[in-house]
Amino acid sequence: MKLKFTGVLLMLFQLSGMAQGTIEDYKRAKEIRSTFNQVYHVPQHIVWSEDGNSFSYRISSKEHKDILYLIDAVAKKKTAVDVVEIAKQMSTLLAQEVTLQTIPDRGLKVMRANELEFIERNSKWKWNTIENKLTKIGEASGQNFERRGGYWGVRGDDSKGDPVESPDKLHTAYIKNSNVYTAKAGDPKSEKQLTFDGSPGEYYTARIQWSGDSRKIVVSKIRKAEIRQLTLLESSPTDQLQPKLQTRDYVKPGDALPQYYPAVIDVEDGQIFRIDPTQVSDQFSLSNIAWRPDNSAITFEYNQRGHQRYDILELSAVNGQTKPLISEVSPSFIDYSGKKYRKDMDNTSEIIWASERDGWNHLYLFDASNGALKNQVTKGNWVVRKVIHADEDNRKVIFEASGMKKGEDPYLIRYYTIGFDGKGLKELTPETANHQATFNKNHTLFVDVFSRVDQAPQAVLRTTDGRTIMDLEQADITDLEATGWKAPEVFASTGRDGKTDIWGIIVRPKNFDSNKKYPVIEYIYAGPHSSFVPKSFYANPSGMYELAELGFVVVQIDGMGTSNRSKDFHDVAWKNLKDAGFPDRIAWMKAAAQAYPYMDIDRVGIYGTSAGGQSSTGALLFHPEFYKVGVSSCGCHDNRMDKIWWNEQWMGTVGKHYEECSNVENASRLEGKLMLIVGELDDNVDPSSTYQLVNQLIKNGKDHEFIMVPGMGHSSGGDYGEKKRRDFFVKHLLGVEPPAWNQY
Template identity: 25%
Template sequence: MSLDFPFKQHSLCALFCILSGLGLSKWSVANNTASAADLNKAPSAVPQGMLSLEGMYHPTKKLSFETVPLTQLSWDKQDRLIESQTKDGITQLFVINPDNWEKQILPLDGNLLGILKTAAIDDKQALKIAEKLAPQISPQISVYLFNYQNDIWLLDLKNQLARALTSTPEVAEDEALLSPDFKSVAYLKGNDLYVTDLASSQETRLTSGGSETVFNGRLDWVYQEEVYGRGSFRAFYWSPDSQRIAFLSLDETKVPLYTLAGEHAQPLKTNLTRYPKAGDPNPLAKLGVVDLQARLSWVADPYPGQESLIVQVGWTPDGKLLSAWQDRVQTWLDLRINTHNNESKLILRESSPAWTERLPLPHFLKDGSFIWESDRTGHRHLYRYLNDQGKFTLQAAVTEGDWDVRHVYGIDQNKGKVYFSANAHNPIGVDLYATNLQGGNPQRLSSEGGAHKVRWNASFTHYLDSWSGLRQTPKQALFSDNGALLKLVDDQGTPENMRGLKLATLKQQQIKARDAHLLESLLFLPPDFDPSKKYPVYQHLYAGPMAPQVIDRWTSNLWHHFLAQQGYIVWILDNRSASNKGVVSAWPIHKKLGQLELQDQLDGLEWLRSQGWADMQRIALNGWSYGGYFTSYAMTHSQAWKIGLAGAPVTDFRLYDSIYTERYMGLPKDNATGYDQGSVLKAAKDLSGKLLIMHGTMDDNVHPQNSIMLIDALIKNGKDYELQLYPNSDHSVRGDWETWSLQKAKWNFIKNNL
């Protein structure tokens, strides 16, 4: 699973974001007698300035609290600033003069809908395709790909036509990718790799042997989820000259099958997935290179007889194959470059006292040297490696300090500058910086706080910055390369439906753990907060490695504000391993998940106690995924929380997937004690307080097996629980009615038990 953070991401970070919407205003903490019928009262009955659960989540009556979308701006390869406007399937592009903001329409026919309809594509489907393609339209590109009726189609804006590139509707093609020269398209058919020449429409099969268990050019479930990132199963990579394709081949024959019964339908809609749990056989990976004539070669395995992972694949600018490999439990990472005879040589090795993160491929310079991102000090920093006829040596660190580089935007070799984002000035935010290739003190270019996302033009003379903060709605502006504001393009302001609401008071603070480590925290205080009173506390967390919840970024989600209106204090605390303040802050949890996270969270509660206004006998704990794990772990390993709301919890890490779990816990056979001490199942007899378990019945990530086994253990130990199942839902409960049901269940559980 993954989170959309401006930070590094991990699989079990897939926090179920249920912080959105409005909440009920009628009931106070003292009045827990509301009936189910009360939940269906119209939002108009809600007192002015108050939130209602129905107004947030009811499928037909909910309101929108989203900000107005930002102006769609981008840079083309000629350094022109382009604005894209799309309406009713028609896209128009404008060139903007940054000096006076005058707009000149580009002579590009963007009537996508008309072109698609001319190709006899169904009107409804044509509109969906046009809406999906519109954000991709760029003045320097005239051809685009889309899928229709299981075939790959080409949209050719220059010739004003759309045509099918494949004609096998009985077999789906997917993951299509144009070559860098825009002359060919590579794609997957089944589990093999194909290429089609755009001019002739001639198709060539590049690989064979793909099957239900052998994937050529396609990621399997665990590689997609835990290594390359959820959302794309593509595992092939064009060379810069468009003549070769590197690809992963994964053999999961020995990976165990996991069955999701699909009992939400008749006949059953069963889902069978090969899913390696901790200690199970992983898919066997190898790296191949194939040219457009289907001449195939395999890269020699540099670690024969060892279990390894191939975690990055790419090319140098001059066409040499790069790859990054890790051992099974990810204690080291090797960057390798191909030489001759399909051999590869080691460029560098990264290692750590715990685990090593998957690192980006190098950023190459014209002289063959490169900038490398590394966590070797416990913080992500940049390093310059020189190239002496193919021998790479470390020159120096480009950045250093007790902060982390988040993203490298680019390198201006003419000025000798590296542009990157980091958290050097704001541990919960993201700022833009520039520094010299030789190192030195970075220059902070962004002046306002918050989380910044930047797009530079090709010559690094100007950049677009879109940002927001905890108390700042999204903005977008144009800046010069030295950080000078040239034009404020968007300042969205408070959404209309939020104006006049009595929202919570936000307070962000750092608190000291027992060893004086500073923990990041956030409070939502009731609008009429009185420090002389006692308030029950609703605590939300994720707690998983490198996945913070205290982020200096705007959200239109109002669930926490609703709870504050009802008289609850909302408390969010990132334990140090979740803070993403350097992997050094997470390394101490290695081989003992749960234990140190609990220590930090208990320290946070002690700080709450010291404030005087928190009712320490009435604290709720809520989390999903890893947050669900920690909620159930905390409820069975302490007595600090009165109730727990655990969504899709891992209840024993022996039940979760191999690559994620072994990164942090090692193999079960080598760390039985750590697995036992982090287990919820083995501590079910110690459950303290009331527990609500929530799970989707088709969750292929954290299997429902986790909740079922926990329920079994609770029953056998005489412990009560409440259960909410979501038929046909996967790891995230989607759908308007499902979300409405979930939020009602959570609210009822809170007000009836806290």
């Protein structure tokens, strides 16, 4: 066996001077991972004090030490926490040897500029930097700092729940026999039934909300719907020989959904005002039920199935009238899952609301009493990415935006303030970079960590009136660069329409030689819920560098159909997930190859996971003239098989277009080389989606490779899957036989 492997090694070494994918390349790809942590002095885990005058953060230093700093934002002073001294004093207090490498994040609180609290050895501790004194302030047992487990899609039983006490504590309201009852507190004999039409199939929810004056309640009557169960077979459990069957709540596109009908009930006279059902027909969801401050009405949000109508509605508690306050309608989708923002300002009876009604995601100010539009707050051919804070006293909004600067990458996030009246726009972060801000509680100061994929991070302390008051850190990447690492290149070209700019990055191997020809591999994630090409500095985005070391140029692109650009840019995905921006991606790669002839676009591969798994297979099925080799992990290969919210958000209600976008239905189109990877316990994307694709490939006589990983959930395949993915590209794009791994 050793002789056989020696022969393989000899052959590969002989080829090393003339080809990629050699054993030297494999060795370098394996070793390069250890170099990516050589990025120092980047603030992590920023924690502000309650009063907003001090904060802490930690960095990794060149000496591979983790340093925690306390910052006095008023005095502009930075103090390193003495971990050695803390460990020494803790050893004395506990009468046992304690070694600390760092102060743990668990329970970390900044009390003031010279004092912090943290948890270690199941105890709470206080450290004072002026006195250099450690104090034990209590036990931490009983506090659960572990990450909560549980399945993301589990549906609770809202027909049951504890009695809900009125604000004046004189009454409780509760559910019994599917109906609503009240009773005086502590007097079960005073029980009073308020509804009589509840049943197990149409019950009243236990999520009861009292009005502030304790006179009325709001409760929803629910028309129940059966919940689909996802079935998973665990073939190789660790605690027994025989396989196990697992199930999950898993609602899919087209499934029936529960329907909610709020009702306001006067607990004294029993009068009931019910929602007008015609105004909330065919619900996808009905949410955020809340009482008006004056108890005159409730408001709630209604998302109509198909995601083309989204309303804020009001049900009067005085006359029972149902009326819309704000109504969003769209001929395509309303991106409620990614762009919805609502801020109710009770003192002025106003609502700040996010909308794409003018073709870009912006903020609008509405009169909350009647739904009248008062004014548009933000405007322009750019997008509001996130609202940080709506300051009612000063009538200003702090927000993230991108695309405001002409000529620069339109995805770079900057921070701004603007008045509720749409005037006084002010930029807070002037550097051409992707900014990530952490604000204090009163939104007067923020730590700004900014970088680009081709620019190392910096950190400064800023005020929300636009001043930089303290330099904090400048990242050190000299050790990383000394290994031969070079930053990705940001590249832009026009898309399918010949005018819209498409942005991406290019990663090359360390031993790059422009005289060679390099196959191109695209890492794809084209989900419409966001944009995905990294904008902040990261030494190894999506493992692209490790793959490049084998002899490839690796790229990542945001094509049309992804988010964070105009509404028209985004709408390409509507009922058309198979598009995945491919015409833009292909145009981008052709433009890159025109600029860099060493990029061989006659040999193009693609890989992705989840939605990227769907797209990477779709590349081979729908664009076989360009994409030749693909590796797809845990893909959603038919949108009817996946979770309801994600797929109906972009594809609408189930119709013929679902079949047209299905990799399963189009399996007969396969021409290139395809590898499919799936974890048998994937409860994010139903693994049967992959199995059904495999079934159709077999029925159509299409050659492919399939790897099912026992016990694995939603994943790219783990280390084994990564190894198989690299080998697949080396074999089919480079024409080199990968190492025989079993022989050493």
